[in-house]
Each structure stands twice: as C-alpha cells, then as structure tokens.
Amino acid sequence: MIRIEEKIIQETIVAISKLYQAEADAKKIQIQKTIKEYDGDYTLVVFPLLAYSRKNPQLTAEDLGNYLLNSMIEIAEFQVVKGFLNLKLSQAFWIDFLDEIRQTETYGIEGVTENSPQVVIEYASPNTNKPLHLGHIRNILLGSSMANIFKAKGKKVFSVNLINDRGIHICKSMLAWQELADGATPESVGKKGDHFVGEYYVAFDKEYKKQIAELMATGMPEEQAKEEADWLKKARGMLKRWEREHKKTRDLWKDMNTWVYAGFEETFAKLGVHFDKTYYESDTYLIGKEVVLKSLKLGELSTKPDGTVFLDLTEYGMDEKVLLRSDGTTVYMTQDIGSAILRYDDFNFDESIYVVGNEQDYHFKVLRIILDRLEFAWSNRISHLSYGMVELPEGKMKSREGTVVDADDLLLEMYTTAKNTAEQLGKLDGLTDAEKHDIYMKIALGALKYFILKVDAKKNMVFNPKESIDFNGNTGPFIQYTAVRINSLLTKANADNVPYRHRIHRNSMDSKELELIKLIYDFPILLQEADEKRSPSVLANFAYDLAKEYNQFYHNHKILNAEDEETRSFRLVLSEKTGFVLRATLGLLGIEIPIRM
RNA sequence: GGUCCCGUAGCUCAGUGGAUAGAGCAACAGCCUUCUAAGCUGUGGGUCGAAGGUUCGAAUCUUUCCGGGAUCACCA
Structure with a gap:
C-alpha cells in the first residue's frame, strides 16, 4: 500500500x-x-x-x-x-483506510524474514560493585525499547548485556567484605545481593578516606597517602591474585558476583527486560589482549621503551591510545576490542549498537577507528547510541555524596504512589490482591518508563525526587488510562453483543473522528522515524497525542449510545483501532496496559 | 586550551527550514442522575541564551559571543 x-x-x-x-x-x-x-x-x-x-x-x-x-x-x-x-x-479515502486495517492484527508492524538484518544491541552494562541506579534505568529502557522498535521494523534483534565484573573496583568491595563482614551473606542479613555488595564498596571508600587522612596527619603529602593507604594496597594485591587465578580470591569473587547477579536479575525482571546473551568482561579481556599482541607482531601497533603498547591516532586528530599497560595488563579499550570481536564471531551482525552514556562518545569513536586500523572489515557496522545524563535539580548524581537515585527504591516509590492513588480513587474495588498488585505495578512502570522515554535520548534530563513523577497529564498512566477506557468500552460492546465488525459505512465524519483516523494513519511513519532516529521519544510523544485526541473524542461523542447503528459501529471500530495503536506504541516503549484503572 | 553536546513559558519537556512556537505540571475558573473525572473545557504565562549572516521564509542552517555539561587517563 x-x-x-x-x-x-x-x-x-x-x-x-x-x-x-x-x-x-x-x-x-x-x-x-x-x-x-x-x-x-x-x-x-x-x-x-x-x-x-x-x-x-x-x-x-x-x-x-x-x-x-x-x-x-x-x-x-x-x-x-x-x-x-x-x-x-475525500472521506472515502479515510474510511477505506480504516476499513482496510479493520481486520488486521499487525497494522504498522513488520515481520522478520530470512533476509532481515541482524542487529545486536548492548545495554545495561552494569558494574558488579554497586546496585543499579536511575542512570542505568535510562540506559536499560532506551536499549530495550530500541530493541522492540527494531523488531517491529522487521529486524532480527539480539539484546546483550556486558557485565563489568573485574577490576580494581570489584576488588575493593571484596576486600571490605573480607575485612568487615564476618561471613555475612545477603541471605543471613536479608538484603538484596547487589545492595549488600554495594554497601561494602561504600565501606571501602569510607575506610580508605580515613586511612588517607591518618597518613596525611603524619605529614605525608596527599598524593602519596592515596597510594600508600593500607586498604588500597591490599585491594591491588587482590587484583593481582585474581589475575593469577588464585583460588581463594576467585572463589570469593564468584560468590560476591553471584549475589550481585541475583539482585540485578530481580531488578531486570521488575523492569520487564531480558537479554538473549550476557557477556562478562572477565571472559573477553583476554581476547582483546591476544588480538593486540598479534597486531603488535604484525607491526600495526607501536611500543614505548617501557613496554607500553599503543596506537598512534594523531593523524585523526586524536592522541596515542594505550592498549596494554607497561606491566602488560589490559585497559578498558582492550577489553572492548575483545568484546566486539567475540560479538561479531557470535552473531555475524549487520549492526552492533552500544547503548552507552555520552560521556563515552570519545571512547567509541576511538574504538571504531582502532577496529578499522586492525583491519576488521566490520568496524563500520558498530555504532554508539549515546544518551544524556540524568541529573538532579542540584546537578549530577554522585554516589559518594549519596545523591544517587537507587533503581529499586525508585520502583518501590512509584509502586506506592500508584497504590495510594488507586485507593484514593477507589476504582479497583472488588479485585483480588493479586490483580491489584499487577495493576499497581503496571501503572508504576508505565509512569516511570514514559517519564524517561519521552525525553529525546541525546539530551540530559532532570529528575526531581522531591516531586514524584506525575500520574496526570502528559504521563504514562494517562495513556494507559485511555487504553483501559477503550478496552472497557469494547468489553461492554462484546458483552451486549453489539455488532460492529462489519464493513464500515460512514457518510460524514466530524473533525474529531477524522483527526483520530489521521493519527492512526501516521503510526507507521512514526515507527519508521523512531527506527531511523533511534529514538523512542518519537513514539512516546505520538502515543500521548493519540491518547489526548481520543479522550477529546470520547468526551463529546456517544459511542455505545450513538444516535444510530452505523455511527455506533464506526465509532467502535475507530475506538478499537485507536486502542490497538495505543497498545502497540506503548508496547514498543515496554509499557503494558492494566485490566482496569 | 582542543573537540563534542545542550540552552524554548516559573518548572519538566515537544517542535530541527515553512503559516499566528506547542503540551503537561504549578496557579486560577468551570464540567460527574450520561459508555471509567488517572478525564474534558477555559484564563493568564515566550525578545525560542545574545548579536550578525544565508534564505521568499530561521527556534531550526551558519559565524561569533555568553551560560551549562561531557570528554581529551597506563579509570571503567
């Protein structure tokens, strides 16, 4: 068509x-x-x-x-x-259009075929030393929504998560646990695993600062104190033992990471995201190292007198990029080279997309150039979906100052607000507790996801924890509510055996009816735009426009009680299709529609 | 300092070459004996950071400046 x-x-x-x-x-x-x-x-x-x-x-x-x-x-x-x-x-054009999509259940959505491009999208990418926060939520929601959008455009999509599970920061929480925990586990203290481990990371920092202060009190300069502090030395020793695969260190590392993963899984499940594959940097960094050493032999890389391996990027207007430290250990870039290669071997992708914050724009620019210089033909297939930071009214979130908005806390808060609001409105009376719980959850998530996704990804956004996320106006629950209204209407129509699924006849539409059809007609274009611009916000704004238009229509038109049968049928079909597009669009944003609200 | 991103109503955000710049929140005023009021309607609120340039036409492109942020690590 x-x-x-x-x-x-x-x-x-x-x-x-x-x-x-x-x-x-x-x-x-x-x-x-x-x-x-x-x-x-x-x-x-x-x-x-x-x-x-x-x-x-x-x-x-x-x-x-x-x-x-x-x-x-x-x-x-x-x-x-x-x-x-x-x-x-002509009216006929719009009526024919509505009639054409009347029976289809896939309007606007494209199916996957054998020739569909293969897209790998990486998101979440957490560190295993602290729980997820609002920044991760933006990342995860953008990634999973884009995965949905790519799928709807007929692409074959694989969501992958790359967990940063090794490095000095992990050893810091391990050390603090060893020193302070006395064998405590998340189970023994009844805490979520990622929060449990995160507390030891914070405890490390506290003790480390104390030790620095003590050393400085003896007259040691700050720079030196930072290097000489006992716990830092111990953490570094632990990292070395980890790299040598020292059994006890590895066992502790595995235990603590297992706790963290259980915590992450819980949060991912709440957010409704899942990954087709999870990568661990502890598995990929050595691949990167091998490739670098091989390239060094082939003369593609340079070495400094102290043994540092680097690639000279000055011809691109960039600096020299170190790929192996003088002591032979890998850096972040080396790991990412390994990850990229492993991913290509696994998926033979047409596109590999990294959802990572804009503070790493430079890193990904360099990664592409390096892969190109190392002559990986697919280097131009990787791209960085860069997004802006989530800021608080007073500025950037800082874990050290305790101003980070924790993901689980936020979800709980949203849930409570949803519950309180629903109880106040008293609309869920008569439902079971399980049904109510499901509804609160969907509304809470709808509010949060919409709040995050309606903002253009590349822009920084402000979240004010004191003014909790609204449930009225330009919000997720507003759109959900509209869809619920439509469902309720259709349920009623079906219960009363109102016939409306026949060919539409309609001689004259008014402006509200026409506007709705026109918006429905726009859906495929907006999906296309969201795909091309890699921007779920396009769809979020569209869903709002559509819901708003429908509510206006609903307000001043009778539907089930319409003046004649033809009008009733037409408006029911219009409502049904609006509901379909709302559901589809929200679905692409990862937002579900409750049974009642 | 170099590079990149951002600056639109009190606040949070749409709009990125087209007509008189839009929503929501907050404020104020209305609408439930009518299919769900988490809704609908109305009022007030803007030198689109500033100045120049390109164009029939600029919030949008361009130059300079101002303000905010990121980055330029043998951190990730």
Missing part, C-alpha cells in the same frame, strides 16, 4: 512536467500535515517550486491544486493560502 504523501509527491512531479515542462527534484516537493488553523489534511509548500513555474506562489498553487484534484481520486478539494496548497482528502 503506497502512502498518500508519497503519491502526492509523485503526482506533483508529473504535474510540474506537464504544466511547466520541467523535471522536478523530489526533494523540493514538501508535503506536511496541514496545521489546525486551516482546512485540509496535507499541505504542499509551493515556494520551492516557483523556479519551475515562474509564476507567483498563488498561481502556482492553484495550477497544482487543479491538476491534483483532477488526477487523484483521493483528493476532494483544495485551498490556497499564500504559498501553501492545502489538500483535503
């Missing part, structure tokens, strides 16, 4: 050639939706076409309007306002 906008463009090109004997550049033909102030559905902006017509805007628009009116059966009338040709489509 060709889109009407496309058809108008094609016809306009023909019109220009027939009327003005000119070959029009398709890029100069702009079709946009007619703004509310004027009558029409689509507007052709004629200013760019004056070079072809050599007439004034008014006359050009009239020429083209008359031509299109004659050549396109879909066009019912036109109006010229200054340089804008406002085209109004």
Whole structure:
C-alpha cells in the first residue's frame, strides 16, 4: 500500500512536467500535515517550486491544486493560502483506510524474514560493585525499547548485556567484605545481593578516606597517602591474585558476583527486560589482549621503551591510545576490542549498537577507528547510541555524596504512589490482591518508563525526587488510562453483543473522528522515524497525542449510545483501532496496559 | 586550551527550514442522575541564551559571543 504523501509527491512531479515542462527534484516537493488553523489534511509548500513555474506562489498553487484534484481520486478539494496548497482528502479515502486495517492484527508492524538484518544491541552494562541506579534505568529502557522498535521494523534483534565484573573496583568491595563482614551473606542479613555488595564498596571508600587522612596527619603529602593507604594496597594485591587465578580470591569473587547477579536479575525482571546473551568482561579481556599482541607482531601497533603498547591516532586528530599497560595488563579499550570481536564471531551482525552514556562518545569513536586500523572489515557496522545524563535539580548524581537515585527504591516509590492513588480513587474495588498488585505495578512502570522515554535520548534530563513523577497529564498512566477506557468500552460492546465488525459505512465524519483516523494513519511513519532516529521519544510523544485526541473524542461523542447503528459501529471500530495503536506504541516503549484503572 | 553536546513559558519537556512556537505540571475558573473525572473545557504565562549572516521564509542552517555539561587517563 503506497502512502498518500508519497503519491502526492509523485503526482506533483508529473504535474510540474506537464504544466511547466520541467523535471522536478523530489526533494523540493514538501508535503506536511496541514496545521489546525486551516482546512485540509496535507499541505504542499509551493515556494520551492516557483523556479519551475515562474509564476507567483498563488498561481502556482492553484495550477497544482487543479491538476491534483483532477488526477487523484483521493483528493476532494483544495485551498490556497499564500504559498501553501492545502489538500483535503475525500472521506472515502479515510474510511477505506480504516476499513482496510479493520481486520488486521499487525497494522504498522513488520515481520522478520530470512533476509532481515541482524542487529545486536548492548545495554545495561552494569558494574558488579554497586546496585543499579536511575542512570542505568535510562540506559536499560532506551536499549530495550530500541530493541522492540527494531523488531517491529522487521529486524532480527539480539539484546546483550556486558557485565563489568573485574577490576580494581570489584576488588575493593571484596576486600571490605573480607575485612568487615564476618561471613555475612545477603541471605543471613536479608538484603538484596547487589545492595549488600554495594554497601561494602561504600565501606571501602569510607575506610580508605580515613586511612588517607591518618597518613596525611603524619605529614605525608596527599598524593602519596592515596597510594600508600593500607586498604588500597591490599585491594591491588587482590587484583593481582585474581589475575593469577588464585583460588581463594576467585572463589570469593564468584560468590560476591553471584549475589550481585541475583539482585540485578530481580531488578531486570521488575523492569520487564531480558537479554538473549550476557557477556562478562572477565571472559573477553583476554581476547582483546591476544588480538593486540598479534597486531603488535604484525607491526600495526607501536611500543614505548617501557613496554607500553599503543596506537598512534594523531593523524585523526586524536592522541596515542594505550592498549596494554607497561606491566602488560589490559585497559578498558582492550577489553572492548575483545568484546566486539567475540560479538561479531557470535552473531555475524549487520549492526552492533552500544547503548552507552555520552560521556563515552570519545571512547567509541576511538574504538571504531582502532577496529578499522586492525583491519576488521566490520568496524563500520558498530555504532554508539549515546544518551544524556540524568541529573538532579542540584546537578549530577554522585554516589559518594549519596545523591544517587537507587533503581529499586525508585520502583518501590512509584509502586506506592500508584497504590495510594488507586485507593484514593477507589476504582479497583472488588479485585483480588493479586490483580491489584499487577495493576499497581503496571501503572508504576508505565509512569516511570514514559517519564524517561519521552525525553529525546541525546539530551540530559532532570529528575526531581522531591516531586514524584506525575500520574496526570502528559504521563504514562494517562495513556494507559485511555487504553483501559477503550478496552472497557469494547468489553461492554462484546458483552451486549453489539455488532460492529462489519464493513464500515460512514457518510460524514466530524473533525474529531477524522483527526483520530489521521493519527492512526501516521503510526507507521512514526515507527519508521523512531527506527531511523533511534529514538523512542518519537513514539512516546505520538502515543500521548493519540491518547489526548481520543479522550477529546470520547468526551463529546456517544459511542455505545450513538444516535444510530452505523455511527455506533464506526465509532467502535475507530475506538478499537485507536486502542490497538495505543497498545502497540506503548508496547514498543515496554509499557503494558492494566485490566482496569 | 582542543573537540563534542545542550540552552524554548516559573518548572519538566515537544517542535530541527515553512503559516499566528506547542503540551503537561504549578496557579486560577468551570464540567460527574450520561459508555471509567488517572478525564474534558477555559484564563493568564515566550525578545525560542545574545548579536550578525544565508534564505521568499530561521527556534531550526551558519559565524561569533555568553551560560551549562561531557570528554581529551597506563579509570571503567
């Protein structure tokens, strides 16, 4: 089915050639939706076409309007306002469209085929020394929503998680546990594993600072004190033992990571995300190291007198990038080279996307260049989906200052708000506790996910913990509520055996009905845009527009009690399709619709 | 200092070459004997950070400046 906008463009090109004997550049033909102030559905902006017509805007628009009116059966009338040709489509066009999608259950959604491109998307990527926070939530929601969007565009998608499970920061929490825990476990103290481990990471920092202060009190300079502090030395020793695969160290490491993973899984499950594969940096860093050593032998890399291996990127306007430290250990970049290679071997991807904060823009730029220099032909298939930070009103979240918004705390808070609101409204009376719990959860998540996803990914965003996330207005629950209303209406229609699933007849629609159909018609375009721009916010804003439009329609139209049967059927189909698109769009954002609210 | 991102209503955000710049929140005023009021309607609120340039047309492109942030590690 060709889109009407496309058809108008094609016809306009023909019109220009027939009327003005000119070959029009398709890029100069702009079709946009007619703004509310004027009558029409689509507007052709004629200013760019004056070079072809050599007439004034008014006359050009009239020429083209008359031509299109004659050549396109879909066009019912036109109006010229200054340089804008406002085209109004026939009612039949919109009715036929609605009728066409009446039976389909997959409107706008594309299926996966054998030839579908293979896309790997990495997100979450937590460290195992602390629990997830709001920053991770933005990352996870962006990643999982993009995975949904790619799937809906018929791509074969694999979600992967890369866990940073090794390094000095992990050893810090291990050491603190060893020194302070006296054998305590998450079970023995009744704490979620990631929070439990995170507390030891904080405890390390506290003790470390104390030791630095003590050393400085003896007259030692700060720089030196930071290096000489007892616990830091111990943590470093632990890292060395870890790298030598010292059994006791590895056992402790495994135990603590296992606790953390259990905690992460719980949070992932609550957020409704899952991964097709989980990678661990402890498995990939050596692959990177091997590749680097091999490339060194082949003369692709350079060495410094102290043994440091690096790649000179000055020709790209960047610095020298170290790939192996003078002591032979790997750096972050080396690990990521290994991860990328392993991922290509596993998935043979057409695209590999990293959802990582914009503070790593430089890192990923360099990663691509390095992979290119090391002659991996697929280096141009990896890309960085960069997103902005989540800030508090007073600025950046800082774990050291305790201003981090914890993911689990936030979810619990959202849940409580959902529960309180629902109880106040008293709409869930008569449901079981399990049903209520399910509803609170879906609303809480709807509010949180929408709040995060409606903001353009690349922008920094502000979260104010004191003003909890709204449930009214431009929010997830507002859209969910609209969908629930529609479902309730359809349930009622079915219960009363109201027939409406037959071919639609409708002689005249009013503006609200028409607006709804037009928005439904836009859904595939917005999905496409979300895919191309890699931006769930496009869909979030669309869902809001659609819900808002429906609520206005609902408010001043009778549906089940419509004046006649034809009107009732038409409005029910319109409601059903609106509900479908709302559900689909919310689904792409990872938001579910409760049974009642 | 170099590079990159951002700056739109009191607050949170849409709009990235087209018509008189939009929502929500907050404030105020209305609408439930009518299919779910987590809804609907109305009022007030803007030199789109500033100045120049390109264009028939600029919040949008461009230059400079101002403000905020990120990054330029043998941290990840």
